[in-house]
Amino acid sequence: MAGEIQNPIIRVRDITVQFGATRVLDGLDLDVKRGEILGFVGPSGAGKSVLTRTIIGLVPKVAGSIEVFGVDLDASNTSQRRNVERRWGVLFQQGALFSSLTVRQNIQFPMREYLRVSQRLMDEITIAKLTMVGLKPEVADRFPSELSGGMIKRVALARALSLDPDLVFLDEPTSGLDPIGAGDFDELVRTLQRTLGLTVFMVTHDLDSLYTACDRIAVLGNGKIIAAGSIADMQASQHPWLRQYFHGKRARAVMG
C-alpha cells in the first residue's frame, strides 16, 4: 500500500508510436501521481489522444513500457489486465455511449459485467451517479440520441465512474460545451476528485479547465513531453509554443 502511494499511478517510459512512416510519439516519458488532476495539452494533431489511447491499450506501440497501478501492461496476463481495466474509467471525446441502450443500461453495463449485485442496488447507484454528474434521475430511461451534447458527456462520465474507478481518462471533456456548462464540468471533475479520491488524466484544449481544474499540466510537442509542472511553471516557460499558448490573446482574457 505504502509503495503504491509513492509510485506514480501511471508510469510511461520511452513510448514510441508510429503510423506508417509518421512517428507520432517519440520516446515519451510521463508520470501521473496518485490523486492529482493532470491536464494534458499540446497543438492539434500532436498526439494527445494517441497517447491516451496508447495507455489504455487501443493503439499499439513500437517501443516503451507502460505501468498503470504498478502493473506493466505488456507483461501482465489477462486477469491482471482485467483487474487494471476494472479500476479505470474512460470518457471518450464523443461520449461513445452505446446507442441502443438507455442511459440506465449504459451506466449499469460495467456493473452487470463485473459485480454481482441486485437490480435494486444497481438502480439506486445509477441514480446516485446521475445526481453526482448533475443530471436528473428522469434521464435514466432516455436513449443517447435523445440527449444534448452536454448531457451525453455527463452520462459518459457517469458510465466511466460506474465502478468507482481510481483513475479516469477524460478526452477533451469540455469541448463542445458552452462556457457555463464547461465551467460546471470542471467544477464537477474537481468535486468528484475530492469526494472519490480520483486520479484524473485530462486531455484538454480549454484554458479555463487548466486554470481552474488541473493540479499539474503536461505539454506534448514533437512527440515528447516538452514541459510538465504547475500553471505558474507553464507561464514562466520560455518555450515558444508555450509562450504563445499561455500569453496569447485568449490566455490573457482568461487570466485578466
Next chain:
Amino acid sequence: MSSDPKLERIAKGNALALCATGTWTASFAPVLERMVADAEKLAGGSQSVFIDVSEVAKLDTFGAWLIERLRRSLTQGAVEAQIAGLSANYSSLVDEVRRVRATPVIDTSTITITGMLEQIGRTVAGVAGTVAGLIDMLGAVLAAGARTLIHPRSFRLTSTVHHLEQVCWRAVPIVVLITFLIGCIIAQQGIFHFRRFGADIFVVDMLGVLVLREIGVLLVAIMVAGRSGSAYTAELGSMKMREEIDALRTMGFDPIEVLVLPRMLALVLALPILAFLGAMAALYGGGLVAWLYGGVDPEAFLLRLRDAISIDHFIVGIVKAPVMAAVIGIVACVEGLAVQGSAESLGQHTTASVVKGIFFVIVMDGVFAIFFASIGM
C-alpha cells in the same frame, strides 16, 4: 490492504448502535447488501440510532450509498439515525449520496392483451406506411430526375460513376461465378432426369428459356439486393446518424438529388448489364455441363438453342431488370433515410432493406409473368 466488511451491533443501553468495519467498496457490494438488509430489520423500538463508520477502511459510492440506505430505513418517525465517526475524506462523499432521491423505478414493460393487440395494429398500419414511403420516394426521385433534366449541370456524374463502379464493375466476378454455377446445376439436373426418357437434348430448351426469362434476372436481382441494397442502406443510415444529411440540407442541397439519384441511376444501369452477363455465364456453364456430362457437343447445343429461344425470351428477361433495380434502390434508400440514432436501428433497417428488397423483386417478377402471359410473349 482490503479486509472483509462487517456490520456489528454493539450494546449501548437504549440506543441501537451499529459498527461498520472493513472495506466498503464495489467489490464487496453483494456481501454489503445482504448485511444492510439484515440490519434494516433491527429498526424500531430504539430511542436513538447510531451508525459508527470510524473503523471503515475504504469507502466508495457503493458503500456510502448502502450506509445511506441503512440510515434512511432506520430513520422512523422522530428517531433520526445518525452516522458517526465519519472521517473528513469521506464526509463529502456521504454528503453527495445524501442528495440522492431514491425514486422507485417504474417498470413499464408489462405484457398485456391490449398491448399485444396494439402491437398488431401498429404493424398493420406500418405496412401501409411502408408502401406510402416507397411511393413517396419514387415521386421524390422522379422529381429530382426531372430537375436534373432541366438543369443538366446539377447532375452528379462523378458520384454516379463511382456508384456504378461499386455496384456494377465490382459485382461482375461474383455474379458471373454464381450464375455460371447455377447454369451448370440446371443443366446437370435436366440431363439427369431427361435422360430417363431419352430427351437429353431438351435440356437446352429448358436452360435457354429458364435462364433468359427468369433465373438470370431474378437471381442477379436478389444478389444485388443483398450486396448493394444493404450497402446503400448502411451508407445513408450512418450518414443520417451523424447528421450529415441534415448538414447537406442546411447547405441548400437536396439529399435526394445528391445522394439518392446517383445511387438509383447507377443501380438501374447496373442491373441490366449484370443480368445480361449473368445469363451468358449461366448459358456457358449449362453448355459446358451439357457437353462434358451429357455428351451434347457445343455445335449441337448452339443449333438447338437457336431453335428453342427467340429474341422475345431475352427481351422478357432484360426488360424486368431496370424495374427491379428501381425497386431495390427505392427500398434501400427509404430504409437508409429511416435510420434513427442507434446502432441497433441501423442494423434493423439494413436487414429490412434486404428482406423487403427481395420480397418486392419477387412480387414484381410475378406481376411481369402475368403481364407477359396476357400479351402473349
